[in-house]
Amino acid sequence: MGLRLDLAQPVSDADLRRLSAANPGYQFERTAEGVLLVSPTGGESGRRSGEVFAQLHAWNRTAALGVVFDSSTGFRLPDGACLSPDAAWVAGERWRALTPAEREGFPPLCPDAVFEIRSATDAPQALQDKLQSYLANGARVAVLVDPYLRRVTVGRPHQALQVFEAPDTVALDPDLPGFALACAPLWAEDGTP
Numbered sequence: 001m002g003l004r005l006d007l008a009q010p011v012s013d014a015d016l017r018r019l020s021a022a023n024p025g026y027q028f029e030r031t032a033e034g035v036l037l038v039s040p041t042g043g044e045s046g047r048r049s050g051e052v053f054a055q056l057h058a059w060n061r062t063a064a065l066g067v068v069f070d071s072s073t074g075f076r077l078p079d080g081a082c083l084s085p086d087a088a089w090v091a092g093e094r095w096r097a098l099t100p101a102e103r104e105g106f107p108p109l110c111p112d113a114v115f116e117i118r119s120a121t122d123a124p125q126a127l128q129d130k131l132q133s134y135l136a137n138g139a140r141v142a143v144l145v146d147p148y149l150r151r152v153t154v155g156r157p158h159q160a161l162q163v164f165e166a167p168d169t170v171a172l173d174p175d176l177p178g179f180a181l182a183c184a185p186l187w188a189e190d191g192t193p
Contacts, residue, residue, distance in 0.1 A: 013076060013082065013105060013106050017105075017106075031081050032077070032079040032080045032081040032133070044119070044120070044147075044189075045086075045117060045119035045120075048086075048117045048145070048147060048186050049070075049071050049086035049087060049115075049117050051185045051186060052086060052087045052115045052117060052145065052181065052186070053068065053070050053071070053086070053087040055179075055181060055182060056068050056087050056089055056113075056115070056176075056179070059176065059178065059179040060089065063176075063177065063178060063179070064092075065091065065092060065177070066089050066090050066091045066092045066094075066095060066112070067089070067090050067092065067095045068087070068088070068089050069085075069087070069088040069089070069090070069111065070087065071084055071085070071086045071087065072084065073088065073107075074106040075088065075106060075107050075108075075109060075110060075111055076105075076106040076107065076108045076109075077109075077110050077133070077134075077137040077138075078109075078110065078137050078138065079133070079136070079137055081133060081137070082106050083130065083133070083134070085111065085114035085115055085116055085134070086115050086116050086117045087114075087115040088111035088113065088114050088115065089111060089112055089113040089176065090107070090109065090111050090112055091112050094109060094112065095107075109138070110134060110137040110138040110139050111134075111139060112139060112140045112141070112175065113139065113140060113141045113142075113143070113172070113175060113176055114134045114139050114141075114142045114143065115143045115145065116130060116131065116142075116143070116144050116145070117144075117145045117147065117186070118144065118145065118146045118147065118148065120148070124146070127144055127146075128144070128153075131144050131153065131155050131161075132155070134155075135155050135156070135157050139155075139157075140156065140157070140175045141154065141155070141156055141172055141175040141176065142154070142155040142156075143155075143170070143172070143181065145181075145183075145186055147186050147187060150165065150166040150183075150187050151163060151164065151165055151166070152164040152167055152170045152181065152183065154170065154172070156175070166183075166187070167183050168182070168183060168184060169181060169182050169183060170183065
């Protein structure tokens with residue numbers, strides 16, 4: 001189960017880096033209000049986020065349109081939150097526009113595409129709120145995978161959420177041209193399609 005800590009003062013980027021270095025295996029995020037969120041990743045959650053990352057990475061190798069990030073990357077969003085999606089993609093021109101120092105720290109941008117995978121301890125409403133936060137901060141597409149309900153929710157700015165029930169694949173054109181998320185490995189409890 002994750003922890004939500006309302007501290008006396010907001011958590012800085014330096015604080016997040018120190019906490020992460022001192023506590024490997026835990027994911028630290030900061031809300032726009034400065035609240036610290038802490039959660040470890042369980043085995044199934046890690047496997048599923050690894051699967052999404054692998055699919056996104058394979059697509060990007062061929063498409064060569066940007067940069068792919070895993071769940072350990074914190075992004076400093078325009079509203080001040082520092083969130084770590086389970087997998088993310090940033091268009092190449094946006095990544096190249098950052099300074100080397102910005103790339104080394106928490107990149108000061110919202111990814112163009114974000115993926116969140118629900119774990120057994122995640123509250124569905126909290127993940128829906130996170131999806132909306134990504135969209136409000138500039139994501140072109142935000143994807144929530146719920147393996148327990150076998151549901152994929154896709155959000156895009158100024159559009160109604162698309163909900164797919166037990167899909168085999170979910171195409172994410174035009175935001176990720178030619179990319180379709182294969183869902184069978186995400187539904188499988190033993191990791192096999």
